[in-house]
Amino acid sequence: MNIHSYEKIWLVVAILLIVGFISTVTYGATAVGIDMVDDEGGTVNASALDEDPRFSEPRVEQVGDNEYEAYVVAQQYIFKPDPITVPANSTVTFFVTSPDVIHGFEIVGTNANTMVIPGQVAKITVNFNEPGEYGVVCHEYCGSGHHTMEGSVVVQPEDEFSHGGDE
Amino acid sequence: MGSALETGTPSFVDRFPQEASVVKAALTSSFIALFLGAVFGIIQGLHRTEVFRFLDSQFYYTVLTAHGVLMVVSFTIFFLVGIFTWAVVRSLDRPVEDIRYTWAWYGLMVVGTLMAVVAILGGFVPSTELSADVLYTFYAPLQAHPLFYGGLAIFIIGTWLAGADWFRSWYAWKQEHPDERIPLQTFMVLTTMLMWYIATIGIAIAVVGFLLPWSLGLIESVNPLLTRTLFWFWGHPVVYFWLMPAYLLWYTVLPSISGGRLFSDPLARVVFVLFLLLSTPVGIHHQYVDPGIAEGFKLIAMTNTMFLLLPSLLTAFTVVASMEHGARQRGGSGLFGWLRALPWRNPAFTGMALAGLMFAAGGFSGMINAGMNINYLVHNTLWVPGHFHLTVGTAVALTFMAATYWLWPQLTNKPLFSRPIALSQTVVWFVGMALMSNAMHVMGLFGVPRRTAEPQYEGFEFVASFGSITELRMQLALGATLLFISTVLFVVNIALSTGSPTQPGLGQPLPKPLSPAADSPEVLDNLKLWFGIAMVLVVLAYALPLTSIVGDSGIIDRGVSAAPVMIDLLTGLNPVAAVTDTGSRLGVAIWEGML
């Protein structure tokens, strides 16, 4: 096959670019340690969330030194709890599910972004540093009131934080 | 018709009048869908930016479903079947095997489209149960009326039968030309259709196996993760179904319009084989942040996706090289000076060139989307529509419009109504899309979500690192308006062309490539081999994820109930009432003013 020399150069450059992209993404996944949302959250019975000890009372719970778990329910058209209150300088693992349709859960302005699928539990671990307030948006169409669906994450100074987070 | 031979090349309609009728019908259906889709598009663009709202926001999702389906199912695929029929007949130089069969699959596609569109438009009339406010992706548990799913299924079956038609033509041609390479355009059509047959396995199972029976009440529930994964099994390769006709035009028509010849036939074949192999085993890159799918499967999808960049990067080289060759044939010289010698006054050329330029930008934003962990920043934000309006919205749509300017006279023996309007149309599209897509990309980075009627929230503000969100909304609305104007210019120009007097000699022959098919290894034409490898790759990419989803949450998930998308009659006006309500208030005000 007759391949022009410029085309051979281009082909090599293209492959290097592709390999470069794969490497940077793999680096992010391994060395930097950014995990993707996956099947670790397990499954759940979407029509029996009130029987699940986590989702019957959506809340934030301390599970270790500066380690918390947040049990969040996304449903038409609210997030529970609202607001989700966590302390500064903490690592929070969110467990998010839905009793009805597919929603999105995104902490606006950050890379905390996951789909929420009924029957599945989305598990995502987030590091919170400074105190502040963030909006939470549902970014997957979930019905006629989708655009009203919002929540918030409040990151409180450590000394102010009290357990529960669902006041 | 003797005058055609006297004064110039016979056109496609001169040589194949029956086939030209089918091609014209397909293209006409395509343009009707484009225009309707554009009307819905401008409504959206003005509504979500708060520039002009006349509908209650719940109807935004009806508009959005219509815009999506009309644009990326009807407009693109009707155009594809038209152009592929033309390409096969032209390159094999033979009429279709049975014109009635050809009209039959076209008719099925029309029926399917009408069913789905009626279901969608039913969403504007809340007093009926007919609605399909589920968006183009129709994720369960949101549930549309069965007419919607049935219409989509019939449409897809129509496309399957179309592919069979072209394979039939090729087999018949092969009997008479046993030792010849497959003509390039037919090769492109056949490899695209093989890819389509593989790709549609996912959506066929999702729709016919689950969603349609579920909407009819025949099965009690579905597994939303499973149907979503089956959707995206198809949802990625469908974008190549849109792109490959555009590539066919860039490879086989654009070089000729540029004044030259295709740089390399063998590389063109390689590119299409790569698409056949790699288009489908990547769908999970649309599900990077889905729960229920192991990270390993996402990593495999990421790697396959990155390799899928290769055929597009190769295309960039060949297209530019062919354009340069054409320009130098026309007398251009110098390192960059040849650019000036290109036929910029030809709207068919300029449209395709601008489309290709914009595609480069779209390709780069796609690379970001593909970057698994980077995807966290952009998933489901307005960045994503920013990306795909550059790719399907420009690379594909603008190329289709440009190709129409070149092809339509050959289907009708009538010249284009206005060449200056056509040229302006392509430029307005380019500028409008640049503004709209730029605004979308930037707003996406600031966290603004897609698919949302009112992205203006009460509890928080989006923070812009430069300018302001309001400005970006204005820019989006301006871009959308320019795009709508451009669409009108296109449709009107084509419509008015039917009034032109018939003219002979409008045929445009296509020259042979510089590096011909004979230069390429014959194995490239071994379609069975490539199809086989493609199937293996798909099985490798999808067998484990699908089995594990079914294993974890069942083939159906009884815990998940259907959520039929019915507009809530208690809240908000229906759109017909909204418009007549405004109208009657205006009328009363004028009347009182007059008294």
Place this chain on the structure above:
Amino acid sequence: MRDASPGGILLGSAVLFVILWEIRSALGLLAGVDTPGAAYFVGTVIVVAFVAFGLSVGLFQVSAMILNERRS
């Protein structure tokens, strides 16, 4: 004496406008430079109009703007 056609000027103006406008996003996102929207827009339009005008009256020659082009 100009060497650019009207269609070429239209097209070139459109491409130049898009390039200049995109630079604003690049400045904002990559360099953190905030530019006032209306002013930047007006400025871009002025630059594009000036280039278009210059090309149409022969003030600039397209051939002189392209590297390696021999002036005839």
